[in-house]
Amino acid sequence: MDVRLDHLVCWVSDQLSSLHFYEQVIGLPGVRAEEFRHGQAAFPSVRISSETILDLMAYDASRGVDEGTGVSGTAGHPINHLCLAVSREDFDALQVRLKQHGVEITGTGTNSFGAQGIAPETIFFPDPDGNVLEVRYYE
Incomplete structure (x- = not known):
């Protein structure tokens, strides 16, 4: 089996501030960053590698996550x-x-x-x- 990590989701309080941090401080390129800034995407991401992104998801978007994943208690679960x-x-x-x-x-x-x-x-x-x-x- 050939498995690759596709994406991680990080809960953030301010998506624009987090996007700035990951782009400007860490140096990762934004994915759908402009679309997010213009209200055309629900969340921005940054590219970790050619195959992996990190989604910057707002805490308030955690409502409905348990229903979406089908696993109770996953919304905001820390790593x-x-x-x-x-x-x-x-x-x-x-x-x-x-x-x-x-x-x-x-x-x-x-x-x-x-x-x-x-x-x-x-x-x-x-x-x-x-x-x-x-x-x-x-x-």
């Missing part, structure tokens, strides 16, 4: 963190952007296991809604 793997160059550039935007790195790690093996360095920081992101690079 511990999501991890993005980038190049070493992008890892260093991200740290500069985080500092420029006043985003505190709340944790670091070394030799951390992940989907591609051992990452020499990782950083952790929150998005505007307190969702925790981990960013790492592999050699």
Whole structure:
């Protein structure tokens, strides 16, 4: 079986603020961002990879989610963190952007296991809604 991660949904309080954070601070390209800004899409997304996007869904849209998924209690269900793997160059550039935007790195790690093996360095920081992101690079 060949399986790929298609999308993740992140609950956010201010979709435009979160879109700005993920586009400008993290550096991910927006998907349907202009359509959202013009009221033509219910939520914006950002592209993590050629096959994976992160949907930025408003908390108030959580009404009806349980009915849509058929699983009770899923609306707003938290996750511990999501991890993005980038190049070493992008890892260093991200740290500069985080500092420029006043985003505190709340944790670091070394030799951390992940989907591609051992990452020499990782950083952790929150998005505007307190969702925790981990960013790492592999050699």
